[in-house]
Amino acid sequence: MSRTALRICPLCEATCGLTLTIEGTRVTHARGDRDDVFSKGFICPKGASFGAVDADPDRLRTPLVRRDGELREATWDEAFDAVAAGIRPVVERYGPHSVGVVLGNPNVHTMAGGLYPPVLLAGLGTRSVFTASTVDQMPKHVSSGLLYGDANAIPVPDLDHTDHLILIGANPLESNGSLCTAPDFPGKLKALKARGGTLVVIDPRRTRTAKLADRHIAVRPGTDALLLAAMAQVLHDEGLVEPTPHVQGVDEVAEALREFTPEAVAEACDVEADVIRVLARELAAAPTAAVYGRIGSCTVPHGTLASWLVDVLNILTGNLDRPGGALFPQAATDRTPRPAGPGRGFALGRWHSRVSRHPEAKGELPLSALAEEIDTATEEGEPVRALLAVAANPVLSAPDGDRLDKALDSLDFMVSVDPYLNETSRHADVVLPPPPPSQSPHHDFAFNTLAVRNQVRYTRPAVPLEPGRMAETEILARLILAVTGMHGADPGAVDQMVIDQTLGKAVREPHSPVHGRDPGELAAQLTGDNGPERRLDMMLRLGPYGDGFGARPDGLGLEKLLAHPHGIDLGPLRPRLPQPLKTGSGQVELLPGPIADDLPRLRAALAERPEGLVLIGRRHLRSNNSWMHNVPALTGGSNRCTLHLHPEDAERLGVRDGDPVRVKGAGGEVTAPAEVTDAIRRGVVSLPHGWGHDRPGTRLSHASTDPGVNVNQLLDGRMLDPLSGNAVLNGVPVECAPAAEKLVPLT
Numbered sequence: 043m044s045r046t047a048l049r050i051c052p053l054c055e056a057t058c059g060l061t062l063t064i065e066g067t068r069v070t071h072a073r074g075d076r077d078d079v080f081s082k083g084f085i086c087p088k089g090a091s092f093g094a095v096d097a098d099p100d101r102l103r104t105p106l107v108r109r110d111g112e113l114r115e116a117t118w119d120e121a122f123d124a125v126a127a128g129i130r131p132v133v134e135r136y137g138p139h140s141v142g143v144v145l146g147n148p149n150v151h152t153m154a155g156g157l158y159p160p161v162l163l164a165g166l167g168t169r170s171v172f173t174a175s176t177v178d179q180m181p182k183h184v185s186s187g188l189l190y191g192d193a194n195a196i197p198v199p200d201l202d203h204t205d206h207l208i209l210i211g212a213n214p215l216e217s218n219g220s221l222c223t224a225p226d227f228p229g230k231l232k233a234l235k236a237r238g239g240t241l242v243v244i245d246p247r248r249t250r251t252a253k254l255a256d257r258h259i260a261v262r263p264g265t266d267a268l269l270l271a272a273m274a275q276v277l278h279d280e281g282l283v284e285p286t287p288h289v290q291g292v293d294e295v296a297e298a299l300r301e302f303t304p305e306a307v308a309e310a311c312d313v314e315a316d317v318i319r320v321l322a323r324e325l326a327a328a329p330t331a332a333v334y335g336r337i338g339s340c341t342v343p344h345g346t347l348a349s350w351l352v353d354v355l356n357i358l359t360g361n362l363d364r365p366g367g368a369l370f371p372q373a374a375t376d377r378t379p380r381p382a383g384p385g386r387g388f389a390l391g392r393w394h395s396r397v398s399r400h401p402e403a404k405g406e407l408p409l410s411a412l413a414e415e416i417d418t419a420t421e422e423g424e425p426v427r428a429l430l431a432v433a434a435n436p437v438l439s440a441p442d443g444d445r446l447d448k449a450l451d452s453l454d455f456m457v458s459v460d461p462y463l464n465e466t467s468r469h470a471d472v473v474l475p476p477p478p479p480s481q482s483p484h485h486d487f488a489f490n491t492l493a494v495r496n497q498v499r500y501t502r503p504a505v506p507l508e509p510g511r512m513a514e515t516e517i518l519a520r521l522i523l524a525v526t527g528m529h530g531a532d533p534g535a536v537d538q539m540v541i542d543q544t545l546g547k548a549v550r551e552p553h554s555p556v557h558g559r560d561p562g563e564l565a566a567q568l569t570g571d572n573g574p575e576r577r578l579d580m581m582l583r584l585g586p587y588g589d590g591f592g593a594r595p596d597g598l599g600l601e602k603l604l605a606h607p608h609g610i611d612l613g614p615l616r617p618r619l620p621q622p623l624k625t626g627s628g629q630v631e632l633l634p635g636p637i638a639d640d641l642p643r644l645r646a647a648l649a650e651r652p653e654g655l656v657l658i659g660r661r662h663l664r665s666n667n668s669w670m671h672n673v674p675a676l677t678g679g680s681n682r683c684t685l686h687l688h689p690e691d692a693e694r695l696g697v698r699d700g701d702p703v704r705v706k707g708a709g710g711e712v713t714a715p716a717e718v719t720d721a722i723r724r725g726v727v728s729l730p731h732g733w734g735h736d737r738p739g740t741r742l743s744h745a746s747t748d749p750g751v752n753v754n755q756l757l758d759g760r761m762l763d764p765l766s767g768n769a770v771l772n773g774v775p776v777e778c779a780p781a782a783e784k785l786v787p788l789t
């Protein structure tokens with residue numbers, strides 16, 4: 043007898059609503075939920091494979107604990123005993139910073155990952171924090187922090203209403219969007235064109251997205267900031283500036299960018315000056331427009347400057363914070379909006395990494411520095427001696443995985459929260475496996491703050507927790523207790539502590555709907571079957587659409603959300619400035635000091651030209667980082683780890699389609715089969731990331747049959763965007779040669 047259940051898809055940032063068919067406890071089919079208020083039935087091949095992802099036989103079913111050098115199955119109690127016994131002595135002897143925490147990207151795709159890591163970090167008190175953000179989007183956080191005083195205030199393009207969209211370094215036909223949550227992003231681009239709008243794509247590859255564009259600019263990798271600076275210069279030079287209100291520093295930006303003329307940047311970008319002028323004029327002339335930059339413009343040497351310039355263009359053309367432009371979403375679990383006014387601002391470099399002295403950004407150190415923070419002694423400070431890796435596979439996602447591989451083996455103790463025995467968790471002393479997604483509840487805390495339409499949805503587990511499994515929320519709560527000296531306490535104490543602290547703070551805030559009330563009385567009103575649901579209820583009720591614990595009776599709470607299983611639409615994005623601003627001035631600070639100080643580095647880049655080939659990444663519709671390479675339905679065909687190169691480069695190298703090619707970078711060398719295509723610029727080669735499943739000791743039976751190569755092995759971890767600490771993954775110099783030959787630079 044089959045039944046259906048709703049589940050928000052956790053497999054990419056689009057957060058589509060799915061209708062699952064379930065036989066017994068097994069998900070046998072997934073289709074798009076037509077009644078979902080946000081995704082309206084859209085589904086992609088990954089979502090359609092939800093059942094296969096969920097039922098992967100290689101998923102771990104019990105904890106693993108290392109005994110006599112071997113990872114062996116253990117009970118949950120044994121596993122948490124081992125965690126407490128392994129971590130606490132390190133904290134007590136060497137201090138909290140000697141315990142590193144690595145948070146992987148899947149944390150933003152789970153409810154547990156949204157609720158518990160902040161408590162873990164606060165409880166441990168470590169500054170050795172590393173996340174996937176510094177191999178992805180940290181430049182955007184830093185740019186937003188400096189411009190708006192809030193690193194999480196990221197405007198998103200109003201895809202449903204804009205007249206003119208410029209995408210730079212983004213390929214949403216494959217990714218389905220990133221830092222911009224939009225189910226059916228491809229359909230929204232087609233709708234833009236159908237209503238007479240214009241799509242411009244700036245990308246070194248003629249991607250599927252670029253093929254849809256009215257104008258495709260095949261810019262030289264890594265020069266996005268120069269191109270965007272020149273567009274801003276044209277706006278000023280031609281009197282096309284009509285800035286967004288609540289902005290200071292417009293004239294200062296004009297002066298700072300004065301010398302970045304189209305003629306000055308044209309050769310470096312390999313884009314004609316006249317084309318740059320047209321891009322700027324079209325942007326200014328459009329009734330509404332949005333510039334949107336993503337990973338290709340973030341993971342470059344000037345990633346923060348490029349991210350800043352994306353917003354500068356939106357601001358100079360008056361498109362920030364207006365319908366059809368780029369707007370700040372308002373999620374249902376956002377904190378109670380405070381009145382507009384000056385805030386505390388955003389600070390960078392409050393502390394530094396121990397070895398290379400990288401400044402922290404948003405409380406994090408660069409993932410690129412993780413290996414050296416473990417394997418390098420310094421006179422001051424302790425190395426990282428123990429590590430908690432939560433949904434993280436940095437051996438594949440960080441630069442120089444070989445060095446990190448060795449470094450992890452040298453740790454005193456390591457814990458992985460991971461459903462797989464993979465390239466990273468194989469080093470752990472304890473592996474704590476969360477259940478498959480069908481057995482977990484879901485709410486998107488992070489992605490709703492980036493959604494192109496305000497909405498709220500929550501799905502309870504579609505399938506009951508299998509016997510012997512532990513909910514991911516409980517795993518993380520018990521992990522927090524084990525590493526903070528409270529091992530054995532009731533895991534519900536973690537949720538209760540957060541509730542007490544949050545309500546205690548809310549009643550003291552004059553702008554809160556619960557100002558002056560009794561926190562205990564409010565806590566008694568919370569509904570939900572468990573601690574995580576009570577916390578969700580609390581956030582909803584305190585949030586911008588919430589019932590304020592009775593202050594606004596029509597408002598949101600968990601019970602109301604549960605009564606709307608397909609979600610509640612909260613309307614289109616609306617102008618919000620100046621309320622979201624937390625800068626010291628209470629204004630958008632268009633030329634922050636750290637940005638101005640970094641501009642000479644961009645000026646120096648005007649003269650830079652790569653001498654040989656440069657490497658860029660790429661994304662595939664059926665892939666997301668390293669997560670799904672163990673699912674047969676999502677691998678093979680065009681989703682392969684091949685080296686894309688232009689036919690002219692292939693000819694000069696003497697390489698034919700399918701030939702093995704050696705690729706050498708500063709961090710190492712890999713060999714991948716050539717895929718010759720004129721969709722890529724001359725002088726540029728491309729490898730996808732998340733591959734390299736050939737290390738011993740893993741349990742990824744399908745992935746290891748076609749392991750691919752780890753592109754990050756070509757990096758040595760030294761190329762960073764200095765403001766954000768983000769790794770440079772695009773525009774990286776490499777040398778290529780047929781596999782049988784000695785490597786020589788291509789000139």
Ligand code: SF4
Nearest residue numbers: 051054057058086089
């Ligand atoms: S687009 Fe993303 S969220 Fe939607 S079905 Fe595909 S993987 Fe899931």
